[in-house]
Amino acid sequence: MRVMSFSSVYFDLDAYFSGFEQERLRAYGVPLVVAEAGLEGVVYDASYEARRLGILPGTLAYNLRSRFPKITIVEPDIPAYSALAEMVMDEISSVGVPWRRLSMSEAVLDIRVVRDRLGGDDWAGVRVIERLRRFLRDTHGLSSRAGFSQGHLSAKAACDEAAPDSVRSIDVEEYPVWWRAQKCSLVPGVDSLAAEALSRARVLTLGDAVRTGREELVTLLGESLGGWLWRCATSETDTPGLPPGGRKGSSLSAGSTFTTYAYTIEQLRQSLMPIVASLCSRLLQERQHTGVVRVKLLSVTGDAQSLSLNCPTGREYSAMYNAAKTLLEALWNDTQGNVRTITVSFEDVRDEESMPLSFAGSPLSFAGNTSRGVQTVHSVFGEGVILRTSDRWCYTSFYDKARWVEATSLR
Numbered sequence: 001m002r003v004m005s006f007s008s009v010y011f012d013l014d015a016y017f018s019g020f021e022q023e024r025l026r027a028y029g030v031p032l033v034v035a036e037a038g039l040e041g042v043v044y045d046a047s048y049e050a051r052r053l054g055i056l057p058g059t060l061a062y063n064l065r066s067r068f069p070k071i072t073i074v075e076p077d078i079p080a081y082s083a084l085a086e087m088v089m090d091e092i093s094s095v096g097v098p099w100r101r102l103s104m105s106e107a108v109l110d111i112r113v114v115r116d117r118l119g120g121d122d123w124a125g126v127r128v129i130e131r132l133r134r135f136l137r138d139t140h141g142l143s144s145r146a147g148f149s150q151g152h153l154s155a156k157a158a159c160d161e162a163a164p165d166s167v168r169s170i171d172v173e174e175y176p177v178w179w180r181a182q183k184c185s186l187v188p189g190v191d192s193l194a195a196e197a198l199s200r201a202r203v204l205t206l207g208d209a210v211r212t213g214r215e216e217l218v219t220l221l222g223e224s225l226g227g228w229l230w231r232c233a234t235s236e237t238d239t240p241g242l243p244p245g246g247r248k249g250s251s252l253s254a255g256s257t258f259t260t261y262a263y264t265i266e267q268l269r270q271s272l273m274p275i276v277a278s279l280c281s282r283l284l285q286e287r288q289h290t291g292v293v294r295v296k297l298l299s300v301t302g303d304a305q306s307l308s309l310n311c312p313t314g315r316e317y318s319a320m321y322n323a324a325k326t327l328l329e330a331l332w333n334d335t336q337g338n339v340r341t342i343t344v345s346f347e348d349v350r351d352e353e354s355m356p357l358s359f360a361g362s363p364l365s366f367a368g369n370t371s372r373g374v375q376t377v378h379s380v381f382g383e384g385v386i387l388r389t390s391d392r393w394c395y396t397s398f399y400d401k402a403r404w405v406e407a408t409s410l411r
Contacts, residue, residue, distance in 0.1 A: 006148040006169065007112050007240035009129055010155035013088065013105035013136075014143040014164050017045035017081055021074045023141035032072045035061035042277040042317045044076050044284055048164055058278035078284075088136060095128055103286040108152050112240065126169065137165075150175055151238030157186050179235060180207030187232045191253040193343055194221055209233035252279050252290070255343035265332050268297075268342055269325060275344045276324050280317040283346065290346035293320060295327040298341040305331050308347070320346075 013019070017034040021027070031050035035043045041061040053068055065073060085104045092099055098110040111125030129146050136142045143165035147158030154170060157179075162168035170178055183205055185195045197220050198204070203212050210233045218226035231237045256271045283290060296306035307327045311319065324344050 006125055006171075007110065007150050008148070008152045008155040009109045009111050009125060010147040010152065010159040011092065011107045011109065011129065011132075012145050012159050013085075014145055015045055015047055015051075016085070016105040016142070017076060018047040018050070019142055020081055020084060021072075021077075022047060025072070025074070027072055030072055031055070031068065031070065032074065033061065033064060034074050034076050035064065036317060037075055042280060044281055058274075058281035060273055060277055084140065084142075088140070088142070091132060091135065095132060097125075097128075104284075106286075108155060110240070111148075126167070129167070133165075133167075149238075151235070151240055153187075153232060153238040154179055157182050160186070179238070180205065180210065180233075182206050184209055184229060184233075187229055189225055189228055193253055193255045193341075194225060196257065197221065206233040251345055251347045252282055252349055253343060253345040254278050255296075255341055257341045258339070265329065268328055268332065268339060271342055272324055272328060272344065273321065275342070276321045277317060279344060279346050280320055283349070286351075288349050288351055290320070291348035291350070292346070293323045293327065294345040294347055295324050295331060296341075296343040296345070297328075297331050297339050298343070299338050307331055 018032050021034060022030065022032055025032075029049060030047070031053055032047040033043055033050050033055055034045040035041050043055060043057055043059050043061050043064075045057050046055045050068075050071060053071070055064065055068065055071070061073070064071065082104065088105070089101055089107065092101075092107050092109070095109065097113050099107055101107045109125075109129070111128065114125045114128055126148060129148075133144050133146065136144055145159050145162040145165065146167040147155045147160070147162055148167065148169040149155040149158050150170070150172065154175065158168040158170050183195075184190050184198050184203060185192075187206075190198070198209075201212070201216075201220055203209055203217070203220070209217060209229055214227065214230040217230050220226060221229065228237070254275045256275060258267075258271075282288075290311065292308050292310050294306055294308035296304060298304050307330055309323045309327055311323050328342070
C-alpha cells in the first residue's frame with residue numbers, strides 16, 4: 001500500500017493573463033499573447049497555443065505579428081487581472097486551511113489540517129483542492145494546476161510538472177528518488193548565471209549537488225547560495241506546510257555569455273533587451289518591484305566592472321531597460337571591447353505590500369567609481385540628478401518632480 005501523507009499543495013492559475021483574455025474575448029483555442037505595444041514591448045504571458053509556436057513569456061514582442069500573422073495580441077490589463085486574482089485568493093482563503101499568497105496567481109496551502117480533521121484521510125486535501133479548481137473553472141473560466149507533496153518546495157516542483165489544468169502528486173515512496181532528479185534551477189535563488197556555473201561543474205540535478213558536497217558548492221556559488229542549495233538538495237528546507245514569510249530585499253539576475261567576446265556596444269545593447277524583458281516579466285508575475293538595477297560586465301581576462309542605479313520602485317520594462325542601457329554605456333568606455341559576459345541584476349526586490357512609502361517620490365541614486373559614468377547619467381537624466389555629498393540626503397529635482405537623491409558613494 002502506497003503512503004501518501006501530503007502536507008503542502010502549490011496552486012497556480014494556468015497561463016493566467018492569456019487565459020483571462022481568452023475567456024474575455026471568447027478566443028478559445030486561439031494563440032493569444034499579452035504584450036506591451038511598441039518596438040520594445042515585452043511578452044507578459046502567452047497562451048499554450050502560442051507557446052507551442054515558440055512564443056514565451058519574457059521575450060520581446062516587436063516582430064511577433066509579422067512572424068505569426070494569425071496570433072491575437074492584447075495589451076496587458078493589470079487592474080482587471082489583479083481584481084480577479086483577488087477574488088480567486090478570497091476563494092482560496094475560504095477553504096479554511098493555512099495558506100500564503102506567493103504571486104498574483106500562485107499560492108501555497110498547508111493541507112495537514114484537512115487530513116487530521118478527517119482521521120488521517122490523505123486524499124481529503126486533494127478533494128478540497130479539486131473542488132476549488134472546478135469552481136474556478138465553472139465560475140470564471142480559469143484553468144489551474146496544483147502540486148501535492150511533503151514540503152512547499154517539492155509541491156512547487158510537482159505543480160510545474162503537472163500538465164495544463166491538472167494536478168501532480170508526489171507520495172512518500174516516490175519522493176526521495178524524484179526529488180534528487182529535480183534540476184538545481186528549480187531552487188529559488190539559483191538564477192541563469194548560477195545554473196551556468198553549476199552546469200560547467202556537471203552539477204545539473206539536486207542529486208548531483210548532494211554528490212558534489214557542500215564544500216564544493218560553496219566554492220562554486222559562494223557561502224550563501226552554495227549553502228542554501230545544499231540544504232535544498234538534502235531536503236532540509238523542503239519543510240511541510242508553508243514557506244517562510246514574505247520575500248523582502250531579495251534579488252533577481254539574468255545574463256548572457258558570448259561564445260567569443262562582444263566587441264561593439266550594439267552587440268551588448270541587443271543582448272540587454274531580452275535579459276531585462278525576462279526580469280521584468282518575473283517581477284510582474286510575482287507582484288514585486290525592484291529598487292536597484294545593476295549591470296556587470298566580465299571581460300575575457302576575468303576583470304569585472306559593475307555600476308548600479310537606484311530606480312523608483314518599479315518593474316516597467318521601458319524604465320528598467322533605459323536604466324540598464326545607461327549603466328551599460330557608462331561601463332562600455334572602460335572595457336576596451338572585450339566583454340565575455342553581461343549580467344543584469346534587480347536588487348532590493350520586494351513584494352508589493354512591503355514597498356516602503358516615501359516623500360515626494362522614490363529614492364534614486366547612482367553607485368559607481370567612474371566620473372565618466374556620472375557624466376553619462378547626467379547626459380540622459382539631466383544635471384542635478386546626482387550630487388556629490390557626504391553621508392546625508394540631498395533634495396534635488398528629477399523629471400520636474402521633487403526627488404530624494406542619495407549620492408554617498410560619489411566622492
